[in-house]
Amino acid sequence: MKDNVVVIDHPLIQHKLSIMRNRGTASGKFRHLLKEISLLMGYEATRDLPTTYRSIETPMEAMDAPVLSGKKMCLFSVLRAGDGLLSGLLELVPSARVGHIGLYRDPKTLEAVEYFFKAxxxxxxxxxxVVDPMLATGHSASAAIQKVKDHGGKHIRFICLLASPEGLQTLADQHPDVKVYTACIDRACNDKGYILPGIGDAGDRLFGTSNREH
Known part of the structure; x- marks a missing residue:
């Protein structure tokens, strides 16, 4: 499992994450911080993008300059909380294509239920x-990744703000070919599938909605 997990522990990311964890942080500040963190995480997750060389003219002379090669990447947001990471990554790579995967977690089984897919x-x-702030039980992430694979995806990475050991194990078991990028591995999930100590429900905190279950 460890070989497929990259923990991006940059001090700026950890500082911003600590502010996000605080239950008193307002939704607007929470959204802004998640966007900033996604930009920083995006640098690491795209570190090895392939490049080629193109002839250009600088104000001084001609040169062969490195540019991205191949088809434009695709960012998949796992609705709805994934949009919090998507906005920052799109700012980093504005030419990226975007897909959406609508999933919700059944409160009794904790299994993922699909309601939308567009790629x-x-x-x-x-x-x-594939982006989703929380990798808790891993069921939603695994279902989202499988959906991308079913539609032809072969080169897939998963980006999350927080991960639990249980979620990482689920992805390692079901998708060992997918590398996970996260800002922190938290202690565990509780019996309702929320990460501890975590940040609460990422979607509720992003959009100012309320969920009393946790």
Missing amino acids: PKQLNERLCL
């Missing part, structure tokens, strides 16, 4: 970054 074409030729 760009030619996924087999694109790097696909």
